[in-house]
Amino acid sequence: MHVLITAVGHRTEHWTDLFALLADRPELTLTVVVADVSAQTDRTLRTLARQRPGLHYRRLPHLLGEGLTGHMASVLFRPYELHRAVPRRPDVLHIIGEAAYLSTWQVLRMRRERWPGLPTTLYAAQNIVMRFPTPFPQLERRAFDAVSHAFPITPAALGVLRAKGYHGPATFVPLGVDRARFTPAQAPPRARPFTVGFVGRLEPHKGIVDLLRAAELADVDLLAVGRGSLAHQLTNATAERPGRVRLHDWVDHDRLPELLRRMDVLVLPSTEVVQRNVLPWVGIPLREQFGRVLVEAMACGVPVVGSDVGEIPYIIGPAGLTCPAGDAPALAQRLIRLRDDVTLRDRLRRLGLRRASEFGWDRAADIMCEIWQRSPQRDRGNDRVGHSASRPAMAGTSGADAEGAERR
Structure with a gap:
């Protein structure tokens, strides 16, 4: 299965641990496309791509950017570079970015033009219901129409999705920790001040x-x-x-x-x-x-x-x-x-x-892979499903019973 992952913004270092775990799975091939990330993230992802044949990495030029506006929502991929970075249709698209981000709108537009009906999952962390001026609410609603499954990181993030009109399936996928790296000290610490x-x-x-x-x-x-x-x-x-x-x-x-x-x-x-x-x-x-x-x-x-x-x-x-x-x-x-x-x-x-x-990244990877592997290929001619309509189930979860899966 080929999974395309897009991400933008300076504060993306923590995702590299998840990408490494996903790239180690023999059933997956990853293409990770980013823009406006930190130099540290870029170095880490370049190293991962050299070490793991199944991970393809592209850092693209961007328009606007977090350094100029102060917010990741403003980042835009350079359009021609985005299309060139992904020459073939993936099996699943995963977007790390909120529904109202300009980059989310941009990636979903490419999906609609090149791969109608492609199963798409969306990260969601926003824990406050914020009402943005035009055109952001419209972009948000279009994203909710296109997304097959949402991955809120907390119950509050799920609540925001529901309040803003996303009624499709959702499963909690919290941010994680690499439990092989973050471990307790092997011996009691030497005497020191508190x-x-x-x-x-x-x-x-x-x-x-x-x-x-x-x-x-x-x-x-x-x-x-x-x-x-x-x-x-x-x-x-x-x-x-x-x-x-x-x-x-x-x-x-x-x-x-x-x-x-x-x-x-x-x-x-x-x-x-x-x-x-x-x-x-x-x-x-x-x-x-x-x-x-x-x-x-x-x-x-x-x-x-x-x-x-x-x-x-x-x-x-x-x-x-x-x-x-x-x-x-x-x-x-x-x-x-x-x-x-x-x-x-x-x-x-x-x-x-x-x-x-x-909160292990290994558990997050298990949940995401389960949903991706069971994702149905939606009707390519029906790419504008209303967000209050019935949606095909993913990983055994429908919009009606999403809360049950979200407690896993």
Whole structure:
């Protein structure tokens, strides 16, 4: 089976682990077409393509782009290059991108012109019902008409799909973790000060200022891994608390587990913000859609603490602690509690390992392959099925009983 996967945007590094697992399956051949991805993602995918004969990789030139507008929704493939990148009809098309993205519209237009009726699956992570100006709602509805099966990453993402009018089949496929790479330390750590960790973009909506304040209030060490506009805040903190605050540059996924194992707790203190850098008159609420680093930390046996924003409480579940977003003293109290209660840390470590096992990329690959392999070839002359109409079932799931499969 030949699967065409398209993806755009700078924050696509985590998909490379899934692509590697899919490419290792003898029954699959992958063509991965991307645009406007980070240099790190490009290097990783080029390496994967050299190592795996069944993976074909193309990085295409793009129009507009995330760096210009601040949002992945604006990325467009250069049209001629997109058509040339996929010379033959695939068996399945999988789009990593929301229904309203310009790149999604572009890929679906190519599908309609070249491969009418091609089974198509769509990633969905949006966890807020946002109403965009014309033409984005129209693009969204067209995407819902064309998609055979949706892959929401959380229950909230499913709710947004339903609220916006997608009534077709859907199956939860959460973002995953490579459980062969993210593993607990083999030996107990050497004696060290209690260390709080952060991994991610050093931006205001990640709660960086609250994290610095909480670490100071709790009198704990802080190890932050990442880059961003607030890096200077960390640099200033390293001078104010020498030896207690460390800033580490972003690292490849191969080196991240080692850094996670140096932490006694990982914190994701995100807040909700409104983005206005795409269209100044349109405010776009930004709320954590997943919090993948929480799963990676749990897989490494590191307890986690997160704010109560977006999908963070759902991802943590019973395996960690949460606190009100923007409340540095409350976060400090959680850190003190973990620092002083070894029994609690051990319990959360065990619960976290169990929770992380539910988010393995191997499980995601199994679900996706099952649905792709059972996908029917839709009538090539009927490429505009109304999104309230009956759709052919995929993987034994119809629009009417989608919720049952979504709980797998």
